[in-house]
Amino acid sequence: MHVGEEGEKTFDVDVRGNFLKALRTIRDNPPDHLVISGDLCYMSGITRIYDWMRDQLENFPCPVWYISGNHDDSEKLAKSLGLEHLLRGKELYYEATLGDRSFIFLDTSTYEVSQTQQQWLREILQKRTGTVDIFMHHPPALVGAPFMDQKYPLRNWAEMKALFLDYPGEVFVFCGHYHIEKNVHIKNLHIFVTPSTFFQIGQQSAEFQVDHYRIGWREMVWTEDAFQTTVRYID
Numbered sequence: 001m002h003v004g005e006e007g008e009k010t011f012d013v014d015v016r017g018n019f020l021k022a023l024r025t026i027r028d029n030p031p032d033h034l035v036i037s038g039d040l041c042y043m044s045g046i047t048r049i050y051d052w053m054r055d056q057l058e059n060f061p062c063p064v065w066y067i068s069g070n071h072d073d074s075e076k077l078a079k080s081l082g083l084e085h086l087l088r089g090k091e092l093y094y095e096a097t098l099g100d101r102s103f104i105f106l107d108t109s110t111y112e113v114s115q116t117q118q119q120w121l122r123e124i125l126q127k128r129t130g131t132v133d134i135f136m137h138h139p140p141a142l143v144g145a146p147f148m149d150q151k152y153p154l155r156n157w158a159e160m161k162a163l164f165l166d167y168p169g170e171v172f173v174f175c176g177h178y179h180i181e182k183n184v185h186i187k188n189l190h191i192f193v194t195p196s197t198f199f200q201i202g203q204q205s206a207e208f209q210v211d212h213y214r215i216g217w218r219e220m221v222w223t224e225d226a227f228q229t230t231v232r233y234i235d
């Protein structure tokens, strides 16, 4: 989302307007749950911005879940958005049941999954069987988008990739950060990168290029025997 302070210049993109436009569209056909997957704030985590988001999402027709991105402050985010009880130290990571599925929400606001968090995750995965579904802001592997892969990947992506490849079942990871739409499948690890409501980044070049300004989000549908996912865009 990259929402700035009121009146702050954000590359001539109306980030607040974009976020509200996406919310209005989603509200017209509301899902069972909405996950806001990090980088709520433009540059750094600011309570006033989290408070503004909370106000916009008041009375939203479904439960809303949050994780932090590298432009967030997990403590401020959690305090503003009513998730203070889920903080572990300065980090916001938790497990939650949405519908009849259990999801794991990770905190990569420091550009990595901390050792403490990895320990917590390993303990959960040891007890789990079958498919696990994870929300984290950064992809846990390089995904073939040269600019972001080279300049801004998750610092310990190799460690996280190995952790997920070690799991005996399928691992579905839903993330953002790269400002692209991309699906990557590495053995049992399935990574779905979701576009931004700010702008999308070119996937061909190692230099920064804006790909386009259509704003997007991802719809995921789980049924008894199937999973399907589609990225929706608004011009």
Ligand SMILES: [Fe+2]
Binding pocket: 039, 069, 070, 071, 137, 176, 177, 178
């Ligand atoms: Fe990010």
